[in-house]
Structure formats: C-alpha cells, structure tokens
Amino acid sequence: MAVRPASMVPFLDLAAAHAEIAAELEPAVLAVLRSGRYILGPEVEAFEAEFAARLGVRHCVGVGNGLDALRLSLMSLGIGRGDEVIVPGHTYIATWFAVSAAGATPVPVDVDETTYLIAPTAVEAAITPRTRAILPVHLYGQTAPMAPLLDIARRHGLAVVEDAAQAQGAALNGIPAGTQGNCAAWSFYPVKNLGAAGDAGAVTTNDDNLARRLRLARNQGSLTRSVHEMIGSNSRLDELQAAVLRVKLRHLDGWNDRRRSAAARYLARLSGSGMGLPAIAPGAYHVWHQFVVRHLERDSLRSTLAAAGIETLIHYETPPHLQAAYADLRLGAGSLPTTESLAREIVSLPIDPFMSSDMQDAVIGAVLEWVRLGPGAQ
DSSP states (O other), rough: OOOOOOOOOOOOHHHHHHHTHHHHHHHHHHHHHHHOOOOSSSSHHHHHHHHHHHHHHHHEOOOOSSSHHHHHHHHHHHTTOOOOOESSSSOHHHHHHHHTTTTTTTEEEEEEETTOOOOOHHHHHHHOEEEEEOOOGGGGGGOOOHHHHHHHHHHTTEEEEEETTTOTOOOTEEETTSSSSSEEEEETTTTSSSSSSOOOEEEEEEEEHHHHHHEEEEEEOSSOOOOOOOOOOOOOOBBHHHHHHHHHHTTHHHHEEEEEHHHHHHHHHHHTTSSOOOOHHHHHHHHOOOOOEEEETHHHHHHHHHTTTTTOTTTTTSSGGSSGGGGGGGOOOOHHHHHHHHHHHEEEEEOOTTHHHHHHHHHHHHHHHHHOOOOGOO
C-alpha cells in the first residue's frame, strides 16, 4: 500500500503567524500573566477601542466567541421565541445555531450562484409576519450585498445582524464589512484572518443602547458588582486573548495583502483550466478567508492533492438544513438547490499568508496536472 506523504502544503500554518510576530506577541502575553488582571481589564478595553476605531463605529463589545457574538446580538435586539430570522443556506452551522440559541427559528434561503452570498430576492420572498431579522453572512472574506438587504429591512421593519466572522478587513464600495447593520458579530477563532490564540469574539455597533445591553448580557447582567439588571450570560473576551488580538490587529492589513496576492496568483494561473473559480462581486475588497474552487469531480481532485501532500478542506460538506440538528425543520434534499450543489462541488485550496510561492506553485501544478489528465485517470 502506498504511504501518504507528510503534508507538503498545510492548509493553514498557525505556528508561522506566531513565529513571525513572536517578538511582539510573547511580551504582550507575558505582561498580562504578570499583571494579575485576567477578566475585563485594560487589554480588553484597549482592543475594543482599537477595533471600533478601525471600523469607524462607536462600540465594540468583546465576548467569548463568535457564536455568542451572534446569539447575544439577537437576544439583545429582543429576538426570541416565536420569531423568525432569515439566514443563508450556505454557511457554517453556527450561524443557524445562534438563532436557535436565542429561541428563534432560522429560515434558510438559497445563495447566489456566482458569489455564494445570500440572495436578496430570496430573502424578500421568505419574509412572513413572524420575521424579525435578516442575518447575512460575509462569506469567505467577501461582503454580502448590504444595500439591497438594508433596503428590504427598512421596508419591512427588520433588524440586520451581520455575521462578519470571515471578513476582518473586507469592504464593499469602500464601506467596511460589519458597519451597516444594527450590529455585527465577529469571531476571532484562531483560523480567522484576525485570529486569537483560542476562542474569542466581539460585537460592533453604532447603537448606544444596544451596546449597553450587550455589555450586560456578556457579564451576567451586570455592569456594577453585585447589581444584576437582567438575566445574562458569562461570555467575556479575556485579557490574554485581547492582548493577542491587539498585536495581530497591527498586522492584519499586511496579512490580508498576502492573501489577496495569493488569490490573484491562483486566479491568473488557474484561469481557463475548467475549474470553477471564485467570483468577486463588483466593488468588493475581498480578503480571501478561503479560496474556494468548484468542480463536479471535486472528490477526485481532493484525493489527488492529498496524495501529493496538499491539504484541502470543504466548506461546507453537509449544509445545515440537511444536518440531524435541524431535522425538525423538515427541509429535505432539493429545498435549497444552489446550496446543495455547492456542498457537492466545492473545495477550499490553501491560502495561508505564510505559504511560500513554492508551496503555491505546488498546489497550482497539482491542480493543472489533474485537469490535464482528467479525473478518470486518477
């Protein structure tokens, strides 16, 4: 039996990010350890101020993770039992989980065939008297079509909560992702463009009252010790993660530039290969959280790349509406055709800011060779 080679091209090398900025990162972490202040201290306050300033919004509220950022956003907007929230079918299931955790019902709609982003026409068609919010996802590093979504929301009196977990640094027509809805939820899970050294998240908003409710909700309903104004959660961004994020935030633009350069190279070298390549929406500043290609023989391509020591992933192999967790919605196969086609056909190629040009050449060469020989020859 042939032995699979060690990964020549890892999908993502998190240790490389640490190594590149170790001279800044390690003293920042050590300073927190020595401070004796680990919860809701100066590092969290500083990160919240810096991230809000970067986006040009009034408030950033650090929370424990991206799922809680979404959940607490919905709950703080008063969304709960009996309400419906419109979500894209093609997204990580945590988008749906947040709606369910708030007590509401996710109502999925299909996505655009070319950008894979939520389709505004499908959103409008899904609105019912129980609809309270639209939850667009800025997927793979590209901003959802906010102008038509905001127009729909205004006409129907709906809230808009942006899922910006994959979009740190992205923009559309010069407007940063995560700045136009009632609020935006961010994940800083380690693999994100801006990633912590563990779980971390935040909510950004221009709404003073909503920001106050979020600060209460994350800290057991309390802003003052022993005074609990509401039933809250324990979901606080901790000082260590905030310190890591403050350092990495200074490098985000440079790392995103590397992702954009790598994406441009993929697009140029794979053009005309017969692979379905990512579409960039007009006016989009894409930060390439993932580089997703599409082919009917996706599984054959993955096998060939794996044999060459090239790691790939599928985002997302089983859509939320076909998962056992949402069997009660009774949305069978065929209910979201574009979402289901994507699940069968897409694969994410490595697009690590720390991937060398030789590594990327290896990926491109392996893909082109697979195309040249044809899937049946593998």
